[in-house]
Amino acid sequence: AQKVTQAQTEISVVEKEDVTLDCVYETRDTTYYLFWYKQPPSGELVFLIRRNSFDEQNEISGRYSWNFQKSTSSFNFTITASQVVDSAVYFCALISNFGNEKLTFGTGTRLTIIP
Amino acid sequence: GAVVSQHPSRVICKSGTSVKIECRSLDFQATTMFWYRQFPKQSLMLMATSNEGSKATYEQGVEKDKFLINHASLTLSTLTVTSAHPEDSSFYICSARVPPTGPSTIYFGEGSWLTVV
Numbered sequence: 533a534q535k536v537t538q539a540q541t542e543i544s545v546v547e548k549e550d551v552t553l554d555c556v557y558e559t560r561d562t563t564y565y566l567f568w569y570k571q572p573p574s575g576e577l578v579f580l581i582r583r584n585s586f587d588e589q590n591e592i593s594g595r596y597s598w599n600f601q602k603s604t605s606s607f608n609f610t611i612t613a614s615q616v617v618d619s620a621v622y623f624c625a626l627i628s629n630f631g632n633e634k635l636t637f638g639t640g641t642r643l644t645i646i647p
Numbered sequence: 648g649a650v651v652s653q654h655p656s657r658v659i660c661k662s663g664t665s666v667k668i669e670c671r672s673l674d675f676q677a678t679t680m681f682w683y684r685q686f687p688k689q690s691l692m693l694m695a696t697s698n699e700g701s702k703a704t705y706e707q708g709v710e711k712d713k714f715l716i717n718h719a720s721l722t723l724s725t726l727t728v729t730s731a732h733p734e735d736s737s738f739y740i741c742s743a744r745v746p747p748t749g750p751s752t753i754y755f756g757e758g759s760w761l762t763v764v
Contacts (some may be wrong), residue, residue, distance in 0.1 A: 536678070539761060552755070567752075567753065569755070574757075575676075575738055575757070575758040575760065576740075576754035576756070576757040576758055577691075577740065577742075577754065579752060579754055579755070582752050595662070623690065624690070627753075633679060633681070633696075633753075634693055634696070635681075635691075635742070635753060635759070636692045637690045637695070638690065639689070639690045640690055642688075
């Protein structure tokens, strides 16, 4: 069984503030992949990042950064200098059996950036 | 640009009618596609796995006869909601693995908003 927990249901921050979205996962497999997706109001799911379980290097892409900690089973996402366009629902997801290809999603975090 | 395309993006249908949603892989062949359903302010729930040339695999609790899935070609999967009712109103979204083999990333279509009146 696998599970993804996004404890933060909604977050609001003022523009230009930094914000971290938490993601905690559970899986018995040693090989797994973690994903983050952004879902703006229009509904489409925008792929942000994929990380495999053997790569614990943190990653930075512009204002986005991800902190993968296997010891705590967490894959947190930080947006620095937030902008109004960052307002969306963000989903963390997991595949623990890659041949299975079934994504397990967290419940999502609704992020609102206040101008 | 999009690698998985869905159509229509929005559809309104009357109760009792059927509606078809298409999911296409662009510039690649997808032997497997996935269909999800999302209720307002909720997470995505996997409905079924669409397999090219064979029957779809449905998740527990999903009515096979109501949600017909056809994966007739390597670039197209369709979801038909039969005898639609207002409770079927939802956001439906498909996904595919790109590339189809090896380490890859899962991309989603744009989604389809279905409203049954």
